[in-house]
Amino acid sequence: MTCDQQRPVPIPSALITLLLGMALVLAGLWVGYNVSLLPIDASSNAPVYDALFKVLFSIGSILFIGIVGLLIFSLVRFRRRRGDSSDGAAIEGNLPLEIVWTAIPAVVVLFVGIYSYDIYERMGGMTPLNDHSAMHSSQPVGEHHHHDDAPGQKQAIMASSTSAPAIAADQEPGRVWGGIGVNSPQAQTLTVDVTAMQFAFIFHYPEGNIITGELHIPADRPVSLHMEARDVIHAFWVPQFRLKQDVIPGQPTQLSFTATRPGTYPIICAELCGPYHGGMRSSVVVHESADFDAWLSKNTPPAPATVASSVSNPTA
């Protein structure tokens, strides 16, 4: 607009501004790194997630405290005094200032974007899903088992890749539509088939032909969940793992992770799936490695599998 009316907005002296800015950054960092809002971390990617959270929380605190502080300062400092009916200064803009506050969010967003991309890559999120190698999802996992698994187990894993997702059996074999850390090329991966239905999760262990309503996994060993829904969309969420993946009818999805902290954590359905959606909960029990082997051998059925009770709260 008319440029002749422009004059720079007077700001407090540079030193005060600098000190306030530094105090603001320190306050934001303090909040971000000292206020804990997250549940305990129980998977290998949870600490990675928490690092991202701290960074985002710090940046957010700096921006929020700064903007709200500036707003409150303006409301007090520039309040209309009694009996004053005049106008404020006719400032219509200031190009350098506007460039600055275009640049600040752009730089922040760029930094956050690159950083979160890095985090996402570390979580295994950038592993290709629908390329040709992923078409037969379990195969790469099986191939990595050459040296450390008993042949019988390997056979079981290979078998699971062709037979497990019962519903999709007539579709493209094992095409994976979404997930995190799929096909992570690590040895000793424990594969579990997950079937979600109204209103329960069913876990099938091809290794021992076990079927349970509660997920048992070993700590410090990669786990790969091959998930499919039988009726409507569900979502598999373990807050302590910081992981969630929709379980979709007709479209297998995968979730790979490594639990790190033994304990019992909730599995929560996070996608509205019907009246009992709120009750669609289960538990994941993270065992020490030896305990898991004991659990596995104890529960491996000699005869056809018995379905463990799939009640909503099997923690007890």
Place this chain on the structure above:
Amino acid sequence: MTLASPSDFQTSPQSSPDQGGPRGLQPQGWLRYLSFSLDHKVIGLQYMVCGFLFYFLGGALAGVIRTELASPISDFVSRETYNEVLTLHGTVMIFLWIVPVVNGAFGNYLIPFYVGARDMAFPRLNAVAFWLIPPAGILLISSYFIKGGSAQSGWTAYPPLSLTTPALGQVIWILSVLLLGGSSIFGGINFIATILKLRRPGLKMMQLPMYCWAMLGTSILVVLSTPVLAGTLILLSFDIIAHTGFFNPALGGNVVVYQHLFWFYSHPAVYIMVLPAFGLVSEIIPIHARKPLFGYTTMVYSIIAIVVLGLVVWAHHMFTSGTPPWMRLFFTIATSFIAVPTGIKFFNWLATLWQGKIALNSAMLFACAFIVNFVFGGITGVALAQVPFDIHVHDTYFVVGHFHYIVYGGTVFIIFSAVYHWYPKFTGRMLDEHLGRLHFVLTFIGFNLCFAPQHWLGLNGMPRRVAEYDPSFTTLNQVSSVGALLMAVSTLPFLINVVVSAFRGEVAGDNPWKALTPEWLTSSPPPVENWIGEAPLVTHPYGYGTPADRLDLQLVTAEQIWNDPKP
């Protein structure tokens, strides 16, 4: 061009514009608010009152939700009813309250003033657009009472859940949303035509008040994206009624395609709810701070940027669905970059306040609280745009908290601010400031009490749309419910204020805020066809601090402009 003749502008002050023609047959007095009126101001207030009625209904539904969630077990309503209530709450609040009020009510009332016109471009289409809303709303609510009940699949109506819940309720839900979408498209077309084609001669696009730009951007989003929702819902209704298989996996359908199509509308819908609020706050802040709107040009460009980016961010709602990695990455980047134009707008509002003469009245309190709330919601929004962050909190109460900070803390706060600001224009009387401040304090405290704890709940394991939850979350849920109760109570002083002030309020005069935007340069309430005589040519709608003789107000008549294109 509608305005191709200078004779259009020669209405003499003596001739009463509401005589003769079809308008002479329209009811007068309060009855015209129940009629098929063609007056944009009547239609605007029809949208407003109708919207507030649905707001109270949606609020009552929210009360049911918060009462149910006051305890961790499902004990207040049945689980089926709970899902009906949450579906109705979302649908009513979005399609019958925020979109109609922030677009239809204020848009219809203000846009013709701002462009210097006597009415909208298509007055009959305008009336049709409004009169689609009450039947659509009644249809939606009535589905609650039919056998099987109303829709239970959330306002998102994801298949296959929406294919398995009671069919009749879901079909009625679709029909109702289609009607409301149609109303929205009619309104959008009308706004685009009015802003582009009905401007008073001599008024340039870059001289329009910011709300015009916001409504132009919003209407473009409405016209581009709403038909996609309509098409999607029609396909969904085929799946329900005719058992086609577009979205039915049992028949080879693809459920993720529905999510893409749905969010192609429903993410722009967030901007359809928020951009007009950005426009309104750009009108309110300069007047009460007595300063020009800072950085007009960059404000316009940021609106354009938000419109363009808003169309390519939809899949950030689907980071945990079946989306390939490259898509997650692209939508993370696109979504994050919306923070840039949005940030520019907020810094510009802060700069508008800087060195102003700020009157901290009810309108300004709500506007400033909007900045606080929206910055909070914007920051959690940038966090949610990051795939790894979203994968943990998607579909949890963190998201519920986030979007209520955007649509309630943002848009609804601005609706209240705008009511305090324009009520003198609507009625000719002022609202009571004491009741207004009481309303503000109760709303602000109640709102933050209700929605801030939900972020923690989501981070720690409470999914959304549940009737029961882990007992360890009870305390914060009860805090949230108390906040909701405070919000319900806060509407009482507002209602009393609005009703009593209409009869007993202090007489406002034509321009109580000494504002320069065109709607204040006519009487309060304005006459039919807005101006006795010619519309003023307002080339500096934010010329505060500039001596009046330099504002060129009303110095040029349309006829002069028409005869000499370069005044």
